[in-house]
Amino acid sequence: MPGVVLEEVTKAFPGGTVALDGLSLEVADGEFMILVGSSGCGKTTALRLIAGLETPSSGTIRIGDRVVNDVPARDRDIAMVFQNYALYPHMTVARNLAYPLRQRRTPKREIARRVQDVAEMLDLEGLLRRRPAQLSGGQRQRVAMGRALVREPEVFLLDEPLSNLDAKLRVQMRAALKRLHARLDVTTVYVTHDQVEAMTLGDRIAVLSDGRLQQLGPPQEVYDRPVNVFVAGFIGSPPMNLLRGRVRDGRVSAGDFAFERSGLADREVIVGVRPESLHPSVDGMPSLDFHVSVVEPMGDEVIVHGSVAAELANDTPGEGESLLLAGDGERAAAVARLAPRDRPAEGSVVRLGADPAEVHLFDADSGQAIR
Amino acid sequence: MSVHAPTGRSVTYKRPGVLTRLARSEHVAGWAFVAPATILIAVFALIPIGWSLVLSLQANNLIAPAHYVGLANYRALAKDPQFRSAVVHTLLYTVVFVPISVFGALGLAVALNRRIRGIRFYRLAVFVPLVTSTVATGIIFLWLLDPTFGLVNYLLHAVGLPQQQFLQDPNQALWCIVAMTVWGWLGFDVIIYLAALQGIPAELLEAAEMDGASRLSAFRSIVVPLLGPATLFLVVWSTINALQLFDEIYVTTRGGPLGSTTVIVYYLYQQAFQFFNGGYGAAIAYVLFVAILIVTLVQLWIGRRRVYYSS
Amino acid sequence: MPGRARRRLPFSPWHLFLAPVAAIMLVPLVWMVILSLETKPEASSFPPVLLPSGPHFSNYPATWNAVPFGHFFINSILYSLATVAGNLVFCSLAAYAFARIRFFGSNVLFVVLLATLMVPFQVLLIPTFLIVKKLGMVDSVGGLIMPNLCSAFGIFMLRQFFRTLPIELEEAARIDGTSRLGILVKIVLPLSMPALATLAIIQFIWSWNDFLWPLIIIDTASHAPLQLGLSTLQGAHSTEWNLLMAGTVMSQIPMLAMFLFAQRWFIRSIAFTGIK
Numbered sequence: 012m013p014g015v016v017l018e019e020v021t022k023a024f025p026g027g028t029v030a031l032d033g034l035s036l037e038v039a040d041g042e043f044m045i046l047v048g049s050s051g052c053g054k055t056t057a058l059r060l061i062a063g064l065e066t067p068s069s070g071t072i073r074i075g076d077r078v079v080n081d082v083p084a085r086d087r088d089i090a091m092v093f094q095n096y097a098l099y100p101h102m103t104v105a106r107n108l109a110y111p112l113r114q115r116r117t118p119k120r121e122i123a124r125r126v127q128d129v130a131e132m133l134d135l136e137g138l139l140r141r142r143p144a145q146l147s148g149g150q151r152q153r154v155a156m157g158r159a160l161v162r163e164p165e166v167f168l169l170d171e172p173l174s175n176l177d178a179k180l181r182v183q184m185r186a187a188l189k190r191l192h193a194r195l196d197v198t199t200v201y202v203t204h205d206q207v208e209a210m211t212l213g214d215r216i217a218v219l220s221d222g223r224l225q226q227l228g229p230p231q232e233v234y235d236r237p238v239n240v241f242v243a244g245f246i247g248s249p250p251m252n253l254l255r256g257r258v259r260d261g262r263v264s265a266g267d268f269a270f271e272r273s274g275l276a277d278r279e280v281i282v283g284v285r286p287e288s289l290h291p292s293v294d295g296m297p298s299l300d301f302h303v304s305v306v307e308p309m310g311d312e313v314i315v316h317g318s319v320a321a322e323l324a325n326d327t328p329g330e331g332e333s334l335l336l337a338g339d340g341e342r343a344a345a346v347a348r349l350a351p352r353d354r355p356a357e358g359s360v361v362r363l364g365a366d367p368a369e370v371h372l373f374d375a376d377s378g379q380a381i382r
Numbered sequence: 383m384s385v386h387a388p389t390g391r392s393v394t395y396k397r398p399g400v401l402t403r404l405a406r407s408e409h410v411a412g413w414a415f416v417a418p419a420t421i422l423i424a425v426f427a428l429i430p431i432g433w434s435l436v437l438s439l440q441a442n443n444l445i446a447p448a449h450y451v452g453l454a455n456y457r458a459l460a461k462d463p464q465f466r467s468a469v470v471h472t473l474l475y476t477v478v479f480v481p482i483s484v485f486g487a488l489g490l491a492v493a494l495n496r497r498i499r500g501i502r503f504y505r506l507a508v509f510v511p512l513v514t515s516t517v518a519t520g521i522i523f524l525w526l527l528d529p530t531f532g533l534v535n536y537l538l539h540a541v542g543l544p545q546q547q548f549l550q551d552p553n554q555a556l557w558c559i560v561a562m563t564v565w566g567w568l569g570f571d572v573i574i575y576l577a578a579l580q581g582i583p584a585e586l587l588e589a590a591e592m593d594g595a596s597r598l599s600a601f602r603s604i605v606v607p608l609l610g611p612a613t614l615f616l617v618v619w620s621t622i623n624a625l626q627l628f629d630e631i632y633v634t635t636r637g638g639p640l641g642s643t644t645v646i647v648y649y650l651y652q653q654a655f656q657f658f659n660g661g662y663g664a665a666i667a668y669v670l671f672v673a674i675l676i677v678t679l680v681q682l683w684i685g686r687r688r689v690y691y692s693s
Numbered sequence: 694m695p696g697r698a699r700r701r702l703p704f705s706p707w708h709l710f711l712a713p714v715a716a717i718m719l720v721p722l723v724w725m726v727i728l729s730l731e732t733k734p735e736a737s738s739f740p741p742v743l744l745p746s747g748p749h750f751s752n753y754p755a756t757w758n759a760v761p762f763g764h765f766f767i768n769s770i771l772y773s774l775a776t777v778a779g780n781l782v783f784c785s786l787a788a789y790a791f792a793r794i795r796f797f798g799s800n801v802l803f804v805v806l807l808a809t810l811m812v813p814f815q816v817l818l819i820p821t822f823l824i825v826k827k828l829g830m831v832d833s834v835g836g837l838i839m840p841n842l843c844s845a846f847g848i849f850m851l852r853q854f855f856r857t858l859p860i861e862l863e864e865a866a867r868i869d870g871t872s873r874l875g876i877l878v879k880i881v882l883p884l885s886m887p888a889l890a891t892l893a894i895i896q897f898i899w900s901w902n903d904f905l906w907p908l909i910i911i912d913t914a915s916h917a918p919l920q921l922g923l924s925t926l927q928g929a930h931s932t933e934w935n936l937l938m939a940g941t942v943m944s945q946i947p948m949l950a951m952f953l954f955a956q957r958w959f960i961r962s963i964a965f966t967g968i969k
Binding site for chain 1: 583585586588589590591592593594595596599603604607608610
């Protein structure tokens, strides 16, 4: 039995904005599904539709096996963690946690037990008597999660819960969330714009852009086999290098980088090479001249910024627009990730190569991947 | 004192004289800035406060020289049946006016916080009476409540109810005053509540809905507590204003009929400016002052323990 | 609002509550206008006459001449403008000093001035009358104005506001050698327009609608401001409802008109008194 199903869901707001356009998505029972994309892509709208805080313009939403389009939010047996936590400022942590249970008239003893359980699970025991204003960001976030969990809901929704935390806390909370999910096994839908969170937390990720689903799949698959230029450029940090190129007589070339690939018609393409796919050139490997401008030593690797003799591709095409920027032959900015021992000097030119099997090709007009 | 400048020539630094230093000092500047306001407030507020106390200890008819009578005015007040009934009327008025206007305003503000069509018109309609003066309100309501040809009696007649004397009935007059002052002041309370309601993040109510709260339950457990500061302010403010009721009484009933609408300030006005018992009037004013102070402090104290402030 | 089942009415149910309330709020004012255009018998007839024969605009000039209405307006304008100007000037000066200048006794003085707000006007009424009498300003517009030229409320409000302005601007000007007064006038005040507007509106409304103080201090009809004048009209023509209403309309129009044109400012100013 699937946890949550969205069927051809469309949401248009008065005023004309179409936030979601025919989104179809199935979240398996107990799965941790991540909706990821940049702002305005519709991920938060999708979450709010599942929650019942908005109604779809068309399409069906199912939770468990019932259609919930007309079911109000409070009857859907789902819990949500809001981006800004939405803790009740005038109530103590204990009362915040107890609130959902009190609204459903749960017996007092049961309330006390569950609040205690959740407080232990999230390390909130010492804070029960405090008010939200007296808590740190991380503590508030845990209270928000606790309030959602205390009801033991069928579906757990999270709206960018880590985005207001500082970097270090974010890393800790990611791990804590993963442990929590493993322990509770609740169907979870998690919205974020941070692709690192998406990659590390999700069982599957759904990449959205402009209200449409771009790709759905396990993180590694989305990383290894992006279906279009948008997903390719969005997943992975630093982002994939996307260069103008062309296929001619079975030979793919982008600037001074070229390799053979059979079975392709002649056309304009976008050549995608991940920074981590670039290595110091070895004989027989297709390579290019990389003009180094900035070197960032990260300790375990160096990130090298520079330029290559090709043109940059526009990774988010508009209507009818080609993916290729009208260029004037300028060099494209590019990024490479190298081992510390291969660290080049700033201002130098190094020869870097990539295994053709790791190079992605996309059609220049549609942006779709060419296999 | 000599200082050697970089060029090697020595420059002598002379300390300015005392007066110059004084003139340039912050203290003089500060006092110069506050002087006009301080003088005005001192003359027209601070001195009157003290003088009023002095007056209350005198028999003073505001014209001839006065003489001291100690606490005689206060003792007389304590025994004065007219003062006592003025106090009763004022309290009755306050106890009815405050809850009606505060809770009425809360309900109205919730209703006006919607995004339905015409909401701007409704809001305007509720706010407009606020800018009419107390005198205008009194005159208009004198006509509306006229026992013979007033609109209200006409409407009662139209639904078959008997005609009322309203402002000419000793048992009804005070409540009519309540009605007209609520009409005139409701907009103020609504404005305050609307501002407070709009300060409550919508996310909180969404969270409450997700937590299973019905709209009514969310209102009681989330909205009302968060409106606490506004409610406290309005209760204190309305009480202070209610205790000082005067204008509408003067314009409509002049304290009648049969003294049923004589409130404290109206009694003060009669005593001080119609019977020229200035000292007595001052004593009434001081009693009122102390009463307002006590009532306000009590309300604030009760409110402090029960109202949550988000800071 | 979250999704819910279709409503049974073609409009929101809130209208059922708001429409009658709006009617109750507006009907008295509507009748005020209607009555002002009727004849005297019409205005006091039963049932009340909804559509005046006429309409008798002549009530307006009649009322204007029956009592010195022109004087009422002028006196009110003078009273209101003078008190607004006085408050803006004196409260700004004092508030700036309290906000930015450290001078001896400032804290004590501030508290003392603020304390005057706690005292109800009735306590001040009789002595203020005596003071104005001593100054020889009884029964004059000057006597109306003097006690209301500066209020501690304005000082409090402006001080709070000034303190929210970034002090760097003023410090930079000081380094450039601008005098304190210059800083106030050239830098602080231009940045304080919203607060000054709020103070001006609140003071204007208060002065325009003031009744008790004019009642005490003014004897001669031609020296009366508008609300007192209206009450005088009522005293002289208490059964001529058509004239009374014409007078009421005339006296309320300025405030109503200003409110309608500057709603947002009015409402913001009023909401502000709650925030203090």
